[in-house]
Amino acid sequence: MTTRDPQTLEQNVSPNPDNFSANLDKRYTIDIIFAIAVWTAVVIAIIVLASLLIDVAIDGLPTLDWGFLSNFPSRKPEQAGMKSAIFGSIWMMVTVAVVAFPLGVGAGIFLEEFAADTWFAKLIEININNLAGVPSIIYGLLGLMVFVRLLEPITGGRSLLSGALTESLLILPIIIVATREALRAVPDSLRQAGFALGATRWQVVREQVFPIAIPGILTGMILALSRAIGETAPLITIGALTFISFLPENLQSPFTVMPIQIYNWVSRPQTEFHDIAASGIIVLMVMLLVMNACAIFLRNKFQRRF
Numbered sequence: 497m498t499t500r501d502p503q504t505l506e507q508n509v510s511p512n513p514d515n516f517s518a519n520l521d522k523r524y525t526i527d528i529i530f531a532i533a534v535w536t537a538v539v540i541a542i543i544v545l546a547s548l549l550i551d552v553a554i555d556g557l558p559t560l561d562w563g564f565l566s567n568f569p570s571r572k573p574e575q576a577g578m579k580s581a582i583f584g585s586i587w588m589m590v591t592v593a594v595v596a597f598p599l600g601v602g603a604g605i606f607l608e609e610f611a612a613d614t615w616f617a618k619l620i621e622i623n624i625n626n627l628a629g630v631p632s633i634i635y636g637l638l639g640l641m642v643f644v645r646l647l648e649p650i651t652g653g654r655s656l657l658s659g660a661l662t663e664s665l666l667i668l669p670i671i672i673v674a675t676r677e678a679l680r681a682v683p684d685s686l687r688q689a690g691f692a693l694g695a696t697r698w699q700v701v702r703e704q705v706f707p708i709a710i711p712g713i714l715t716g717m718i719l720a721l722s723r724a725i726g727e728t729a730p731l732i733t734i735g736a737l738t739f740i741s742f743l744p745e746n747l748q749s750p751f752t753v754m755p756i757q758i759y760n761w762v763s764r765p766q767t768e769f770h771d772i773a774a775s776g777i778i779v780l781m782v783m784l785l786v787m788n789a790c791a792i793f794l795r796n797k798f799q800r801r802f
Contacts, residue, residue, distance in 0.1 A: 556774030564775055568741040569757065573768035578776055580740045581757035584656070585725065585783065587744050588753055591660035592667070592724050593717075600668050600720075601713060604675025609701050628669035635666045636733025644734050652748025654735030659751060662730050667720035674716020678709040707798070714795040718788050725784055728755040754780045 567577025607624075611617045639662030643651050651658045682705050690700035731753060732738075738760040740752045754776060761773035 552774045552777050555771050556776075556778045559771050560775040560778055564772065565779070569739055569760075570741075573766060573772055576761075576769075576772055578754060578757055578779060580743055581752050581754045581776070582779065582783075583743050584740075584751040585753045585780075587656055587747075587751065588660055588663065589721060589725055589787065591656065591747065592663050593721065595660060596664040596667055596671055596720065597717060599664070600671025601675050603668075604672045604713075605679065605701060605706070607672070608676045608679045609697065609705070624669050624672050628673060631729075632666055632727050633729045633733060635662055636730030638662070638665065639730060639734045654750065655748045656744050656751040657747040658734050659731050659736055659753075660747070662734055663724045663727060666727065666730060667724050670720040670723070671713075671716055674719070675709070675713050678712025678716070679705060681712060682708050710798045711795045714791055714798070718791040718795075721787060721791070722784060725753075725787070726755055726780070728753075728759055731756060754783070 564577045565582065566579055567575060568579050569581070570576040607617065607621065611620075639658060643658040643661050644653055647658075651661070686704050686708070687700050690704050691697075695703070736756055737750050737752045738756055740750060744751050758773050758776040758780065761769040761776065764770075
C-alpha cells in the first residue's frame with residue numbers, strides 16, 4: 497500500500513492561483529465586450545428612432561394645425577384633415593377595450609385559478625400562446641367571414657362593431673397571457689392564508705389575488721391596445737373605408753381609422769399628401785402616448801394602493 501505526501505495532496509486539491517486569475521480576467525473581458533455590444537445596439541436603435549421622429553416632425557409640423565384636426569378628408573391636400581379618422585379611432589379603441597378587457601381578464605383568471613390541470617386545459621393554453629403570434633391578416637379574414645357575413649344582421653356588415661370585434665380577437669391572447677402571468681406573480685402564501693381563514697376560492701381571488709395583480713394586468717392591456725391602435729390589415733380586410741367624410745353615428749356605421757387614412761395619403765404620388773401623412777403620424781403618436789399615459793397612471797395608482 498502506497499502512501500502519498502499530504503503536501504502533494506494539498507497541491508492537487510487547491511486551485512492554481514495563476515489559472516484562477518486568468519479565468520477571472522477572461523470573464524471580465526467577455527463582460528466588457530458584451531456591455532459594449534449592448535450599448536452599441538441601444539445607441540444605434542435610439543439614433544434610428546430619433547432620425548425617424550425628426551424626419552416626421554420636419555415634414556408634419558408645418559401642416560399640423562386646427563384645420564387639419566377639424567376638417568374631413570379631401571382630394572385637395574390643403575383642405576384635407578383627419579376628423580373622421582380621429583373619431584373613428586376613438587370609437588374603435590373604446591369599443592375594443594370594453595369588449596376585450598372583461599373577456600381577456602375573465603379567461604385568464606379562470607384558466608389560472610379555477611381550471612383543473614387536465615390535458616384539455618393544457619391544449620387551450622398552447623393554442624392561446626400560438627394565437628398571440630398569428631398574423632393580423634388572418635384575424636381580418638376571420639372577422640370578414642364571421643362578423644361581416646354571418647353576423648351581418650347584428651353587426652351591420654362592414655361596420656365599426658365588426659372592426660372592433662375583429663381587433664378584440666386580435667389582442668385577446670395578449671391580454672389572457674398577461675393576466676395569467678400577473679396572477680402567477682402573486683405569492684401563494686396569500687392564497688393559503690385566505691383558505692386558512694375559511695374563505696372560498698372566489699373570495700380569495702376577488703379580495704386578495706386580483707387587486708395585487710391589477711398593475712400587471714393593466715400593463716398587458718397597454719401593450720394590447722398599443723398594438724390594436726396601429727393595425728390596418730384586419731380593418732382593410734373587413735372593409736374599412738379609406739375615404740370617409742362623416743362621423744360614425746353608432747356601432748353599425750361605416751368607419752375609418754387613423755392608420756388607414758395615413759396609408760391612403762402615403763400611397764398617393766403628390767408630395768403634399770406625404771406631408772399631411774406625416775402630420776397624421778404625429779397625431780397618432782400623441783393619441784397613443786395619451787392612451788398609454790392614462791393606463792400607466794391607473795397602474796401606478798393601484799400599485800400604491802395595494
